Amino acid sequence: MFAADALPPKFQEWFAARGWSPREHQLAMLDKARAGRGALLIAPTGGGKTLAGFLPSLIELAERPPRNTPAGIHTLYISPLKALAVDVERNLLTPIREMGLPIVAESRTGDTGESRKARQRIKPPDILLTTPEQLALFCAWEGAREYFSDLRCVIIDEAHAIWPGKRGDLLALGLARLQQFAPEMRRVGLSATVNDPDLVRRWLGAGQDVDLVLGSGGAQPVVEVLVSGGRVPWAGHTAEHAMAEVYEIIKSAQTALIFVNTRFQAEFAFQRLWELNEADLPIALHHGSLSAEQRRKVEAAMARGELRAVVCTSTLDMGIDWGDVDLVIQLAAPKGASRMVQRIGRANHRLDEPSRALFVPASRFEMLECRAAADAILENHLDGEPARVGTLDTLAQHIMGCACSEPFKLTDLYDEIRSAGPYSDLSWEDFETVVDFVSTGGYALRTYDKFRRIVQTQDGLWTARNAQARQQHRMNVGVIVTPGMINIRIGGGKRPMGGRKIGEAEEGYFEQLTPGDTFVFAGQVWRYNSLVGADAFVSPAPNDDPKMPSWGGSKFPLSTYLASRVRQMMHDEREWAALPPDVQEWLAWQKLRSAIPDEGEMLLETFQRGKRFHLVCYPFDGRLAHTTLAMLLTRRLDRLGVGPLGFVCNDYALNVWSLRPMDGLDLDELFAQDMLGDDLEVWLDESFMMKRAFKHCALIAGLIERRHPGAEKSGRQVTFSTDLIYDVLRKHQPDHLMLRCARHDAATGLLDIARLGDMLTRVQGRIRHVPLERVSPFAVPIMLEIGRERAPGDAAGEMILAEAEEDLIAEAMS
Amino acid sequence: MTRFTPSACGGLRIALANVEVMLRWSGAMWLERERTLVVADLHFEKGSSYAARFGQMLPPYDTRETLDRLDRELDLLKPERLIFLGDSFHDGAGESRLAADDHRRLEGLARGRELIWAVGNHDADGPKVLPGEVIDEASIAGLTLRHEPEPGVQLGEVAGHLHPAAKVASGRATTRRRCFVTDGQRLVLPAFGAFTGGLNILDEAFSNLFAGPLLAGALGQSRVHAVGMKSLRPD
Numbered sequence A: 001m002f003a004a005d006a007l008p009p010k011f012q013e014w015f016a017a018r019g020w021s022p023r024e025h026q027l028a029m030l031d032k033a034r035a036g037r038g039a040l041l042i043a044p045t046g047g048g049k050t051l052a053g054f055l056p057s058l059i060e061l062a063e064r065p066p067r068n069t070p071a072g073i074h075t076l077y078i079s080p081l082k083a084l085a086v087d088v089e090r091n092l093l094t095p096i097r098e099m100g101l102p103i104v105a106e107s108r109t110g111d112t113g114e115s116r117k118a119r120q121r122i123k124p125p126d127i128l129l130t131t132p133e134q135l136a137l138f139c140a141w142e143g144a145r146e147y148f149s150d151l152r153c154v155i156i157d158e159a160h161a162i163w164p165g166k167r168g169d170l171l172a173l174g175l176a177r178l179q180q181f182a183p184e185m186r187r188v189g190l191s192a193t194v195n196d197p198d199l200v201r202r203w204l205g206a207g208q209d210v211d212l213v214l215g216s217g218g219a220q221p222v223v224e225v226l227v228s229g230g231r232v233p234w235a236g237h238t239a240e241h242a243m244a245e246v247y248e249i250i251k252s253a254q255t256a257l258i259f260v261n262t263r264f265q266a267e268f269a270f271q272r273l274w275e276l277n278e279a280d281l282p283i284a285l286h287h288g289s290l291s292a293e294q295r296r297k298v299e300a301a302m303a304r305g306e307l308r309a310v311v312c313t314s315t316l317d318m319g320i321d322w323g324d325v326d327l328v329i330q331l332a333a334p335k336g337a338s339r340m341v342q343r344i345g346r347a348n349h350r351l352d353e354p355s356r357a358l359f360v361p362a363s364r365f366e367m368l369e370c371r372a373a374a375d376a377i378l379e380n381h382l383d384g385e386p387a388r389v390g391t392l393d394t395l396a397q398h399i400m401g402c403a404c405s406e407p408f409k410l411t412d413l414y415d416e417i418r419s420a421g422p423y424s425d426l427s428w429e430d431f432e433t434v435v436d437f438v439s440t441g442g443y444a445l446r447t448y449d450k451f452r453r454i455v456q457t458q459d460g461l462w463t464a465r466n467a468q469a470r471q472q473h474r475m476n477v478g479v480i481v482t483p484g485m486i487n488i489r490i491g492g493g494k495r496p497m498g499g500r501k502i503g504e505a506e507e508g509y510f511e512q513l514t515p516g517d518t519f520v521f522a523g524q525v526w527r528y529n530s531l532v533g534a535d536a537f538v539s540p541a542p543n544d545d546p547k548m549p550s551w552g553g554s555k556f557p558l559s560t561y562l563a564s565r566v567r568q569m570m571h572d573e574r575e576w577a578a579l580p581p582d583v584q585e586w587l588a589w590q591k592l593r594s595a596i597p598d599e600g601e602m603l604l605e606t607f608q609r610g611k612r613f614h615l616v617c618y619p620f621d622g623r624l625a626h627t628t629l630a631m632l633l634t635r636r637l638d639r640l641g642v643g644p645l646g647f648v649c650n651d652y653a654l655n656v657w658s659l660r661p662m663d664g665l666d667l668d669e670l671f672a673q674d675m676l677g678d679d680l681e682v683w684l685d686e687s688f689m690m691k692r693a694f695k696h697c698a699l700i701a702g703l704i705e706r707r708h709p710g711a712e713k714s715g716r717q718v719t720f721s722t723d724l725i726y727d728v729l730r731k732h733q734p735d736h737l738m739l740r741c742a743r744h745d746a747a748t749g750l751l752d753i754a755r756l757g758d759m760l761t762r763v764q765g766r767i768r769h770v771p772l773e774r775v776s777p778f779a780v781p782i783m784l785e786i787g788r789e790r791a792p793g794d795a796a797g798e799m800i801l802a803e804a805e806e807d808l809i810a811e812a813m814s
Numbered sequence B: 001m002t003r004f005t006p007s008a009c010g011g012l013r014i015a016l017a018n019v020e021v022m023l024r025w026s027g028a029m030w031l032e033r034e035r036t037l038v039v040a041d042l043h044f045e046k047g048s049s050y051a052a053r054f055g056q057m058l059p060p061y062d063t064r065e066t067l068d069r070l071d072r073e074l075d076l077l078k079p080e081r082l083i084f085l086g087d088s089f090h091d092g093a094g095e096s097r098l099a100a101d102d103h104r105r106l107e108g109l110a111r112g113r114e115l116i117w118a119v120g121n122h123d124a125d126g127p128k129v130l131p132g133e134v135i136d137e138a139s140i141a142g143l144t145l146r147h148e149p150e151p152g153v154q155l156g157e158v159a160g161h162l163h164p165a166a167k168v169a170s171g172r173a174t175t176r177r178r179c180f181v182t183d184g185q186r187l188v189l190p191a192f193g194a195f196t197g198g199l200n201i202l203d204e205a206f207s208n209l210f211a212g213p214l215l216a217g218a219l220g221q222s223r224v225h226a227v228g229m230k231s232l233r234p235d
Helices: A009-017 A024-034 A049-062 A082-099 A114-122 A132-139 A166-181 A197-205 A240-252 A263-276 A292-303 A337-344 A364-378 A392-405 A410-418 A428-440 A447-451 A467-475 A507-511 A560-571 A573-578 A581-593 A623-639 A678-686 A688-701 A715-732 A737-750 A753-763 A779-784 A794-813 B046-054 B062-077 B100-108
Strands: A038-042 A075-078 A105-108 A127-130 A153-156 A186-191 A210-214 A222-225 A256-259 A283-286 A309-312 A327-331 A356-360 A454-456 A462-464 A485-490 A501-506 A518-521 A524-532 A535-540 A602-609 A612-617 A644-649 A654-658 A767-771 B004-006 B012-016 B019-023 B029-031 B036-039 B081-085 B114-118 B133-135 B137-140 B143-146 B157-159 B164-170 B173-182 B215-219 B224-228
Touching: A009 A049, A009 A082, A024 A038, A024 A049, A024 A210, A038 A049, A038 A197, A049 A075, A049 A082, A049 A127, A049 A153, A049 A186, A075 A132, A082 A105, A082 A127, A105 A114, A132 A166, A132 A392, A153 A166, A166 A197, A166 A392, A166 A410, A186 A197, A197 A210, A222 A364, A240 A256, A240 A263, A240 A327, A240 A356, A263 A283, A263 A309, A263 A518, A283 A292, A327 A337, A337 A356, A337 A364, A356 A364, A364 A560, A364 A581, A392 A410, A392 A428, A392 A454, A392 A462, A392 A467, A392 A688, A392 A737, A410 A428, A428 A447, A428 A454, A428 A737, A447 B046, A462 A467, A501 A518, A560 A573, A573 A581, A602 A779, A612 A779, A623 A644, A623 A654, A623 A678, A623 A753, A654 A779, A678 A688, A678 A737, A688 A715, A688 A737, A715 A737, A715 B062, A737 A753, A794 B164, A794 B173, A794 B224, B004 B224, B012 B173, B012 B215, B036 B062, B046 B062, B062 B100, B081 B143, B114 B137, B164 B215, B164 B224
Parallel strands: A038 A186, A038 A210, A075 A127, A075 A153, A105 A127, A153 A186, A222 A356, A256 A309, A256 A327, A283 A309, A327 A356, A485 A535, A602 A767, B036 B081, B081 B114, B114 B133, B143 B157
Antiparallel strands: A454 A462, A485 A501, A518 A524, A524 A535, A602 A612, A612 A654, A644 A654, B004 B012, B012 B019, B019 B029, B029 B036, B137 B143, B164 B173, B173 B215, B215 B224
């Protein structure tokens, strides 16, 4: 179909000299480029995907006739990771150098030095490698239109990781802008395998046609589930029972990547492995809280092949190629098949050899989930994403950026924005609302008409108010909202001075600790001494048994597909044969003592324990959806006079307990879908999830700023004041754009309301109620979770105040 | 230990230098015999000050929210005298940025009662147009009312300025609330304004003000909770 002579001689020779021949999808990408078409390449890791993306540009640039005027950027490469942009730059320089091509390729990220950035602005490279945030900054440059007028191609790497979020919204808007500057620009996407390629194509292409190019699949990965000879615990998240086995398996591998779902799990596993490490294997730790310097060190040691294992979180889900990794271990259940395929792809970046992966379930339910995930991977059944509707807070940021770059006409900008995939259905009304928000804050009380951030010129064009407004916008570009971060420094005493920084942690981490507590960080035990501003001071406490902050579960929701697989596996006794004896026995006991629900049913158990009455149900829809459901059920049970006292949720089940029995309730009525109406509205507005979502939206949209010139506002101050801002805005203008955005985000991301809605429909009329004398085998894990968590929020706060007051009164009486 | 009695209205009655005062759930102090309501650190127009200074468009509703809270207290207590204990406006130009409606409401506060503006560091000159008497400090019922607490032991002083907040613990769980703080000799009021933050009362700024053990009156959802030293935590 394609001949190697599709390549110019110089390129043919280069391939031949390396003993390679161009792969079919590499030639297909070249073909698309020559036809002037956009393309989305879907290929597994290790398939020469990056080169396939760049090859057309390299050839075009190599054959470009010399010009008199200096040329602008020809190809813009965008990666979700800074480190990846830098790494690809290095890889790209090899063919350029070896073929002696007259091509300049340079990276530009947040870490690039100012002098290099300034030079790039005057003398642009032919190929620029950068991140979505830098593109957003380019869009806010004065003179951006001219700078990009020569652009012919934009390549989005790891497109599957970018598109389904706000970064994807912002990038799509940036692409629409670039297309205005350079109408001939082609769009190229590089992606790992996805469930629905058309969704990515629509996001990438919008107005432009993007053809699909499929790389040949690599060898099937070999996925195993660790059975741990009958010692799989009833509950838990750490897989502590399996550490010795995991250690032995690490010994047998050349280099292992050990993925966990949370930073806490990473610290925990790293500590346990070192306790077992009598062979002194070089085992390292990598997660997002460690200082950048420490992470770079680990990455460099990994690249040099010096490490035998790295315990890591999603920070290593993608990025730099490490050929030596031959085993990927997932500690605790993976929660979704797509992420797992990505993680497994980190082993053996050579297509002809299968990747090896091992799942280590941390509990019996997780055993079911791991089996389901292993099956899903073999059947290539990946998790689906819903189609994307662009967010309006992101749009607000983009519009401000456009106004910083050059004056715009409202109707032209509207058309341009609708050419971005996620915004193709944007209504004029919403667009005007966002523009008004950008200009005046969008308040019914027109206080800020005289302080507008964007103003109309005499000829009716919109532009940024002044240089200060531009500068402020540029300092706050991007949609990645990091929670307020606390620096962890070594130091003690009453007035600790800036000691060495060992890393950073989200501020919530220290809210759970009291000075004097010990905790594990970066693989060591520390004593927490004090918090001063944004610095937490700690000192080494090597002989202490650390207290662990008790957040256990994964932050990733259990995917819909895995959940349904688990439900099916549970019901179909033939499937039990694949499970270890202890788990089989557990299922058999459940059948005997309570019931195993049919595939379409939801099991609901009620029983008494001590003075409390429990209602436990098993929707398998993930902790978020369960938490929302439990909150709403509690409101209903309260109205029914049952006196609910509390609840706890995990990925599989939820447990509500009360003062009075719940056996006699009409369950279909209790789980009726109308709970998603008024009850939801009222509860949502009061919830801390809403406050968190509001803060994110307000930061992205520029209502509040992360940074303003001269003074860096720390995350802590923002946390505090945004709650007050939220309360006041909610009361005085409940339909404000930012509240709309926050409700939307909270409903989708934080509360999984769509999933809850599906669940309520699914179980309507199909609730299998089993009243019990005592706790069932299935209910044991969720019973064990009681008391580990206290739900944050106003009600809990009131309880704390009341308890503290009782303490004081008791003290006064004694 | 400071003597305190919870009252039916959700407030906390305490003896301050042997004068009985009521700490209201709203964050105000009520002197019943004098029919005087005292509120500190209203910071009117704090929201709009960000627009004026940084071009940042915070919701311009903080003034009316603060006035709404104040109105609720005025309706309930019908005070004859209302004292703003300094930092009533967030900045000197705040008065000129008031929405017309909010301006009218502020004027209305002086109708039928005595309105007193003690000055603070944010509003050293007091209001220029609005009615009311501008003072540095006041003596009422044996108490001294001023914006900024004076260092050292000050028997019977009531001040604001510091925006006290308490981080209250029960077991491992904590919650952070605006609060009154007293040792029975002097009292610091919480900030009353809708956009005002709080400083932990275990911070050093409070340490040289109090002679005895602290009693915090933490503002809950419907009442003031008395909280002792043992339940207080640093941030």
